[in-house]
Amino acid sequence: MPLLQSLYALYRWFFPDPTPAAPNCPILGLPDELVLCITGHLAAHDQFLLTQTCRTMRRLVSRDWNEYLRSRSLSERNNFLIAVAYGSPYHWACETCGRLHTIDPDDLPSVSRSPTCVQPIEYGARIWARYYLEHHHIQLALKLYGRGVNTNYLEGLLTTHHYTTISSDLTISYTARPRIAEGHFLLRERIIVGNGNNRATYSNMQHSWMTICPHMAMVDSPWDYRGMVAWLHQTAELYQAVTQAILHPGQEIHRHCRWCPTDYSAFYHQRHGQLVFSAWHDFGAYGSVSNPYWSSQARRQTGRGHQLPPRFSRMPGASRAAYTNRRLWRL
Template identity: 35%
Template sequence: MADEPSTRRRNRLWERAVAFESRCVNKLTGPKQQSTKAYLLRISIELLEEIISHLDLLSQFMFSRTCRAGRILTQKDWKDASLALPESEQTSFWAAVAYKLPNHWVCARCCTLHETDRSDTPRSQQSPPCQQGETLDTLGRSYKLRHTHIELALKFRRLGTNTAYLSELLEPCEYRAYRGAGSWKSGSPNVTIHIPRIVEGRFCLQVIKEFHGYEALHEIRSFRICRHQLFPWWYWGIKDWGVFEKNTEAVWHRPGNVYDGHCQCCPVDYSILRDDDVLRVTLWYDFGTGKSPRDLEWVVHLGDETDIYSNGLYVNVKDHDPGSIRKSFQQSSFNHMVRGVVRGMTLGSRKLCRTAREVMMAYKLG
């Protein structure tokens, strides 16, 4: 009997929610059409509560966003409720919550949402303290990419919001190192360029590394293109993890020839070319759809923080055709160039017409 008042109150709330939903239907359908109550609202509250009790937390949250009645039946503190989930499921839960929130992103370390900060971009290298260890360190010192940037860029493009911040997240970054400068390290690339782009709903990145004036291949400092390919490769215990070094050596001894390749453990394509005294390495990465910072499509690039060489993560990339990332990115670059040309022609013709009108008006006034 102790629960009877609360049950009556809940039933009254349910009745009010049903009435509210019916009024909304009336407004949408118009007075001339016969409004019908939604099928969901015809079910008794007891049966709906029984159905909801069998849903996982994420499904309950999604149901709570469908209508006012759903919010009444599932009302709870979602943050407290998420604490009962395993850590991996907590991250997936908050990633789903953040999917349509343009001003928030999910933090895998805190298992919660953080507000966006426009000063946080891969080029600015500003990140919250909780994001230590979440940066992709295979891209070099000048470009600190995190899953946060990928999630927000894809979300902004999908929702059509925060266009200024989106432009900053997709801004190319060029870093030049000069011999003799204080920051110069012998064997480093002289030029490093990062070009991010959203291609078919996925966050892709082109990286260009140029090594100028090296007389021998052994003068180049060791560097990684991903968690599985290193130059020079010194850990020969894993099959096919030294292919990049072999291709680089082949290019070095055959100037003018282009060697294309890919990683068999993660979605990365590359091209290597030696032209005169320049060794140019071009890389194309596919970082996925940005849904969760613990999805394998991102973590396979991030790798294992404790021992990336002997215990690196890998994935059997069935959906990655060798060279497909390179081709998609190049096609996107061509389309981007065409749009720029058309836009320039349109703006140019408008400016010409405006100038002509101004000249004619000045002539008439004169």
């Protein structure tokens, strides 16, 4: 079904019988030319929503929306769809198929599910330790939080996730705590590697694929030289943080990723042989998958490629400050 047919069907469900506005509606008491002058300053998605309020507004503001969308770029069409979806508390905008999907109450980051539509890799999720954070989870959480609706599903999206894996070599405990602050979706992760019986070491951590962000991960180096150069650039700082933490047990070593809005720290408990990592992610505000706050963390950029990703312009410590509501967030 074409995009506009889907949108019209959705709004007909919300407004099954649009009627003319009441005669005492102040704006409709103005001359048509003046109303058009006012509505001409509205964004296209606001004009579309305005046409759904009453027949008079539909007559005044209506245009060939199918032709309008055909003449727009893909990013403009996606932004239009996302803006329209903001008005519907039970739907989300899918940029893969260009349609609105109904919310599935069982679709949560803590539950592994097949995607509604097959997504390109750049739309991919932030996945680790059975926490499957997709872009539409962020889109929905920010919308529902901002509108104060569908709170039961919102609580599920913001629920703390725990996962522990135990093997003969290593024990890893993972906790994810999402929250919303200043209109941004934030995530704090805590990763505890090792215990009294299986102490954290470089060798067993390298096989764990312990991940801070797409650019900071405990993985083996690639064999080819060009891949090795990118890998060294992206992982050297993480290894340095681990080294500093082990050399200074009990001291929290703070670092940040230069390629995405992620701050992290490493802390070594010498008595228990545990390395404790904390990571603070900022996934940005409500919007498209092209938002660099999301795209820089969603793409698989773990250093096995031959090129370094672009630098992310962000003050070190800003993501951590945003999560903890410190003043640095406003700088």
